[in-house]
Amino acid sequence: MKHTPKTIYLKKQAGEKIVSLSLYDFPTARIADQAGVDLIMVGDSVGMVLLGHPSTLAMTVEQMLYHTAAVSKAVKRALVVADMPAHSYDDPATALRNARRFLKESGADAVKLEGGSKVRDQIKELVAAGIPVMGHAGMLPQGIGDGKYRVYGKESAEAKEIFEDAKLLDQLGVFSIVLECIPAKLAAEITRAVRCPTIGIGAGPSTDGQVLVLQDLLGIRSGVSPRFVRRYAKLEEAIQKAVGRFCRDVRKKKFPSKKESFA
Numbered sequence: 463m464k465h466t467p468k469t470i471y472l473k474k475q476a477g478e479k480i481v482s483l484s485l486y487d488f489p490t491a492r493i494a495d496q497a498g499v500d501l502i503m504v505g506d507s508v509g510m511v512l513l514g515h516p517s518t519l520a521m522t523v524e525q526m527l528y529h530t531a532a533v534s535k536a537v538k539r540a541l542v543v544a545d546m547p548a549h550s551y552d553d554p555a556t557a558l559r560n561a562r563r564f565l566k567e568s569g570a571d572a573v574k575l576e577g578g579s580k581v582r583d584q585i586k587e588l589v590a591a592g593i594p595v596m597g598h599a600g601m602l603p604q605g606i607g608d609g610k611y612r613v614y615g616k617e618s619a620e621a622k623e624i625f626e627d628a629k630l631l632d633q634l635g636v637f638s639i640v641l642e643c644i645p646a647k648l649a650a651e652i653t654r655a656v657r658c659p660t661i662g663i664g665a666g667p668s669t670d671g672q673v674l675v676l677q678d679l680l681g682i683r684s685g686v687s688p689r690f691v692r693r694y695a696k697l698e699e700a701i702q703k704a705v706g707r708f709c710r711d712v713r714k715k716k717f718p719s720k721k722e723s724f725a
């Protein structure tokens with residue numbers, strides 16, 4: 463059965479954890495979907511992870527549509543959430559126009575926006591138009607550009623702001639909220655205070671779900687190792703070994719063999 467924003471929302475009441483990955487292409491989406499992931503975010507982190515940008519800010523609506531369409535084609539069961547890139551929701555009318563494009567042109571089931579009170583009117587507009595929205599509070603990568611990534615909400619004024627933003631998002635009718643890089647205690651308080659599920663990344667164990675960037679989980683980004691990443695594989699090493707063997711075989715004229723050639 464294909465997940466909907468409602469089935470994801472109801473998981474909190476059922477006490478079931480939500481499993482989510484951020485990924486960006488057809489083959490990995492197919493594999494993750496078959497492996498049982500509930501929700502796939504097509505994150506604008508694609509700009510950093512796959513395209514080599516220093517931040518997420520360079521991503522455009524067209525690029526996010528391209529990646530989301532590839533993911534949507536592969537997915538049969540998971541909910542697909544498209545990240546709206548920076549400046550694609552600067553005002554309510556722009557937000558609505560672009561969110562509609564994500565649903566219509568890329569096959570996304572929902573969209574994600576960063577921020578709380580600053581995007582209140584945009585979220586109101588989308589929810590009123592029947593567009594399922596995921597919120598994002600705590601560290602907001604679009605707001606810091608290539609500035610320093612850090613834990614947000616360690617001191618009380620910032621923690622209060624994040625808490626209030628999460629409460630507001632819940633009241634506005636988002637179906638879930640990503641909590642990024644905040645202390646575990648704050649994430650637990652927010653999770654208790656809101657009706658919708660929270661999905662944490664660097665937010666400790668008490669959120670209703672967890673999300674990681676697939677390349678981090680697979681050990682493909684050796685240069686990046688935030689404390690919250692758990693590596694379930696060492697694919698960078700495996701890929702290097704495989705490519706190294708290919709190099710050797712070609713240079714020693716051991717590839718291709720007769721069997722790998724046409725008569």
Ligand code: KIV
Nearest residue numbers: 484505506507640663
């Ligand atoms: O861009 C992204 O991948 C994200 C998730 C990690 C939450 O925003």
